[in-house]
Amino acid sequence: MIDNLIIESxxxxxxxxxxxxxxxxISGKSIPENSIAFYQPLYAWLDNYATNPAAKTELKISLEYFNTSSSKCLLDVLRKLDVLNKSGKSSVSVTWYYEDGDDDMLEAGDDYKSLVPLPFSFMKV
Amino acid sequence: MDIFKYYSELEQGRIILSFKGKISEEFLSSVYQTMENHFEEGAEDVRLKKKIYYILIECLQNVFHHTGNLNDENGKSDFEGNDNAIFMISKSLADNYVITTGNFIPEKKISALKDRIDSINKMSKEELKALYLDQLNSTELSEKGGAGLGIIDIARKSGSKLNYSFHSVNPETSFFTLSIEIK
Structure with missing residues (x-):
């Protein structure tokens, strides 16, 4: 088992x-100027995790805001999980949370759903 | 400059925030914090608040990434320009929020930028979505963090055309302004 990766907001x-x-x-705001620097440790952790994953992997994305530079990084996170899911080593699902009335955030989740063939569910909060 | 007119506009809430200077990471943090506080007190609905905030972030990050000493792919600086910028949040006569930015850019970048904004301004909501998804799916992030998505996202979320102008400062440099009314 690998160590957990915990980063405070x-x-x-x-x-x-x-x-x-x-x-x-992943929850809160993701609006850094340099998003690659922030997401690099997440990629590394996911690569490591994929070598010996749990039978089930559940990703919860609960963001208030994210910038377009983070949107690319989030897609890369989802792609890594898609590869893991397809490998059959872990069954991966994604839950996308959005605030009631935040149509843009709901649409953003829908955008990802159309790009990555992982099971998505949407949750209004 | 008519300072009283400026004061009156501030007083009436037409100008909510304005700034001239160098846009640093620290400055961006404080703007985000200020606007969050502003919206907490305001009566705007969730959808509108978020839209304004999204567009504000993209506009400011555009300026942040494209101001001053721009480096090309070889890390060579091609523009020893003025890295000051201006930024303003105001209300239009129709009482919509307007976000305006202004920054110096090299003359030789104008034509590509103008073509890009013009083509985005001609697109429907559906075309913008398709372009956004295509760029998101295919483009790598640049060294400066952008993926060319910012301007598309601004157009997508604002629901209005991107107003812009170029003001020639000298043969190598122009001042570029971008203004977005959020409907």
Whole structure:
């Protein structure tokens, strides 16, 4: 089992909880100027996790805002999980949370759903 | 400059925030915080607040990434320009929020930028979505963090055309302004 990756939120970056038991969560705001620098450790963790994953992997994305530079990084996170799902080593699902009335955030989730063939569910909060 | 007119506009809430100077990461943090506080007190609905905030972030990050000493792919600076910028949040006569930015850009980048904005302005909501998804799916992030998505996203979320102008400062440099009314 690998160590969990826990990152606390800041004004511009989200709270991240990647647990080796398969519960993954990204929540808050993701609006850094340099998003690659922020997401690099998440990619590394996911690559590592994929070598010995839990039977079930659940990603919860609960973002208030994200910028377009983060949108690319989120897609890369989802693609890594899609590869994991297709490998058959773990059954991956994604839950996309959005605030009641935030149509743009709902549409953003729908955009990802159309790009990545992972099972998505949507949750209004 | 008519300072009283400026004061009156501030007083009436027409100008909510304005700034001239260098746009740093620290400055962006404080703008985001200020606008969040502003919206907490305001009566705008969730959808509108978020739209304004999204567009504000993209506009400011555009300026942040494209101002001053721009480096080409070889890390060579091609523009020893003025890295000051201006930024304003105001209300239009129709009482819509307007976000305006202004920054210096190299003259030789104008034509590509103008073509890009013109083509985006001609697109329908559906075409913008298709372009956004295509760029998101295919483009790599640049060194500066952008993926060319910002301007598409601004057009998508604002629901209005991107107003722009170029003001020639000298043979190598122009001042570029971008203004978006959020409907």
């Amino acid at each position: 800041t004004v511009k970056t989200p709270e991240v909880k990647l647990n080796s038991n398969g519960f993954l969560e």
